[in-house]
Amino acid sequence: RGVLLKAAYDVSSFSFFQRSSVQEFMTFTSQLIVEHSEKGSRASVKEQEYPCHVYVPYGSLAGVVIADSEYPSRVAFTLLEKVLEAFSKQVDRIGWPVGSPATIQYTALDGYLSRYQNPRDADPMSKVQAELDETKIILHNTMESLLERGEKLGDLVSKSEVLGTQSKAFYKTARKQHSCCAVM
Known part of the structure; x- marks a missing residue:
């Protein structure tokens, strides 16, 4: 049984x-x-709606992170590796089985918890x-605005073509009107 x-x-x-x-x-x-994990394993288990990430390296230590579903499992396992490595270096192994959480002198855990929030x-x-996700969103918005500009430019080109056709018609009509009159 784990302690x-x-x-x-x-x-x-x-x-x-x-x-x-909750505690x-x-x-x-x-x-x-x-207790149900094998040595040398990493696993993510869902209990109710909370993913529980467990890391049991080869040895007598194990670590668990319980987070919400949005917390990346890769980051949880990185946290577990760092905490277990630092704990095994800082706390003498002799005090592990008999020590209680209050008597073991390891203060870095709260720092890790706040840093990894x-x-x-x-x-x-x-x-x-x-x-990268933010850049992708910005590029997507930029592409949309470019497409909108392209549509607006297309509208302007078609309007200018219509205007050019109308101005040619006006010119022809004006020329016909002007040709029938003699100026003295």
Whole structure:
């Protein structure tokens, strides 16, 4: 059975009265997922409407990220790798099985949690992807406006052709009118 060594929660999006229940749900679900995961595996499991990302590297540590459905799984696994690597370097392995989350001296978890709230800011690939998506939208809008301009230019060309035809007709009529009169 897995032992919770350290946890960090951001339950600010839930009402005050739901927060403790949500934390209990997250703790229970995390332990359950870790128990059913094999060493050396990464997996994403959906519990209710929340995707739970678990990473169990070779060793005795495991990490779980529970996020909303919009959070990219690649960023969650990057976060898990960084946290587990930093934790294993900073916290002596002797204290793992007997320690409680309150006694283990590892303060970087809250920093990781706040830094990774917005995957765009934390992950360079997400930032590049977001910039590409924005560029694609701008190009799409530019193409639409160019097509509209092309249609407007087409309208102007056809109107100028009609105007040219009308001016030729006017010129011919004016010439006929002028040719019948003698000027003295």
